[in-house]
Amino acid sequence: MTKAITVSGLHKSFGRTHALDGLDLTVETGEVHGFLGPNGSGKSTTIRVLLGLLRADSGAAQLLGKDPWSDAVELHRRLAYVPGDVTLWRNLSGGEVIDLYGRLRGGRLDRARRTEMIERFELDPTKKGRTYSKGNRQKVALVAAFASDVDLLILDEPTSGLDPLMEEVFQSCVEEARDRGRTVLLSSHILSEVESLCDRVSIIRKGRTVETGSLAELRHLTRTSVTAELAAAPNGLAKLPGVHDLDIEGRRVKLQVETDKLDAVLRSLTASGVRSLVSTPPTLEELFLRHYQDDVRIGAEAVAR
Amino acid sequence: MTAVAWGAPARSGSRQLAGTNTLLRLALRRDRIMIPVWVLVVGGSFASVTGSFAKLYDTAAKRADVAHSMGANSSMRALYGPVFSDSLGGLTAWRMVGFGAALAAVMSLVIVVRHTREEEETGRQELISSAVVGRRAPLTAALLTALIANAVLALMITAGLAKSGEPEAGSLALGLGTAGVGMLFACTAAIAAQLTESARLAKGMTAAVIGAAFVLKAAGDASTDDGSSVLTWLSPIGWAENVRAFGGERWWVLLVLAGAIAVQAVVAYRLAGRRDVGMSFLPTRPGPADGALGSAGSLAWRLQRGSVYGWSAGFLAAGVIFGGITGGAADLVGDNEQAREIFERMGGQSGLTDAFLAAMTGMLGLVAALFIVATVLRLHGEETSQRTEPLLAGAVGRLRWAAGHLVVAFAGSVLIMSLGGVGLAVGYGHDLGPILVAALVQLPAIWVVGGLTFLLYGAFPKAAVAGWGVAGLVLALGWIGPALDLPRTVLGLSPFGHLPKLPGGEMAWTPVLLLTAIAAALVAGGLAGLRRRDLTT
Structure with a gap:
């Protein structure tokens, strides 16, 4: 499989703040890739670099085999972006903005798809910018993105403000996009969304990638919790490697174990x-x-020093 | 810090005003740079006019001479107003009252809309209103902020003149008249802020009323030499003039101002009490379900066309009115050397009618500089309100996006100057060709202001709003400068200072082409900067 996005060693600072501190990210073509991290960890900065809105200080980034800064316009014909906070023009209707975004991506929107998306998201396209609620503003951008025929969808917390029904519609739209061979980069804090949609995820912290892989792989790195009732009092559990939070009450045992030490x-x-x-x-x-x-602990150590 | 009810007694009104104190402090904190700059610039221009008049007309005879000739000339009265006294204070009041009152009005409109409709439009008001904040507190805080700014301005004008040894009564009358007009338009802005959902539109509506007041006063003063015309009395700026500071003050005119302020404030409060947060009395209608906008350029036009239409109508109307009073320029009583000299400095060498037309096209050009700055800075507004990000995530280059707004700004300036010229010619009744040329010859200077603003935006986005400072400086040099006998190098700071004086003067291609080339270079520099820099996020 070819790579849709490759980012390595990306650095970007704003004054004294190091927003990105050697970030790596690889997204395969045709996958839905979850992009996770605490607030302020650099997700939106990375996305803005990928969109050519910010210029990285150092490091390499490639989008669909091209440079996101110098080939920005060419690339943007092939991608659709949904920001987490959509702002609209107060005197333009939702329908006008959807068509505008479609044309700005370099082509007219397919009318049938546009109508279908407006119906599925239950959007009233005749309302003007200011009168839309937060969720409905989000829908305007989502309809414009999903109705576009593009190779890559970059979604930055796209479902903030959507109701659970619309969340379901969103998920099925992402699944359809994947079925048609599109690539999706999804930044989200809604873990159920990530769990049900993403093939692989990258977790970043303080501008650096700390974990990347499929959910199964990531799970492998964490602990399984075990509760057991035994015939006799347990023996020697505490000495086993990878056992944490051991709690023995007579013949009842509760413990956490690193998944690869389960055996x-x-x-x-x-x-x-x-x-x-x-x-x-x-x-x-x-x-x-x-x-x-870990973040908290590292923070505490830094303070202690 | 807690939001404490303002004026704790449990009257029925006190709950409506809960939190005003805190909101007022918030407003003053947010405007801690803006208000002092406005007050210093406006108040300072009064002081500098007094200072240079004291040097320029240092004997009573000189002052009487200039007062006589200026007051007798209808076109000078159109620009500045009648002269009520030939004292130093009287001349300062003559020169500054209209201009200063208009500036105080603009300052007040910016302050009031910024703390009322703009807060609602951005959604910040919701969070504020969810706290212990009375329904009328935001409007009250905004008006109090404007009141403080205008009071300090009145104090500065009064103290400045009194310090130069002028009578205290006259100094106070001039200060109060100027600040009173400021407060009157603060209340107009408060009403406009209730009527529309858009802060931009509220500002535009109020600015249009200020412009109309200025033009009415100019037309009224052209026809009478004592400010008694009905047209002058229809204009609040005319009221400030009719206070007659230093010329036997008519204090009761200040009561007219105060009455109008009170009536408008009542209307604003009535409207404010009757509507929901974020809503307005002019309802938003549904728009089309399908859009025809297909490019960054057409979006730029769509966003800015309302403003272009408004400016076009204003320039055409002002042109017709000023054209109509042009004939009066020949009515110069006596052959006064000084009036002729000042006129020539403003207008040119030839006949007084030509000089008057040249002064008027020059004035339209100066005002058009405001148009081009506002239009270019729309780019900055779009970028900082995050609406640019999704556009540039489409297949739109930055340069193409910026070009859309630049075309509106530069072509729009051609349009409004043409309409201003046509209006002048229609009002005057002949000379369409030469007047149109005179209007269009202003364009290179307007473009330099626009280009410099764009360079600031493109290369130094944090300093983009300094474009307004450029426009303000150019306006002050062009409007007040000529009568001050400023050194040529200072006047030369303004691109308008290098333009040939048309009609009547000789067409000079060198400065016109040079200024056009400078404007082009500034735009190119802005584009280069925009291409290289990060987007503001």
């Missing part, structure tokens, strides 16, 4: 005789929270 724990448990066992794989929330907590 040894299970052997030790069966040695005591297992009456019942519940094992929960880590959720994306836990995965994500771990990075947030």
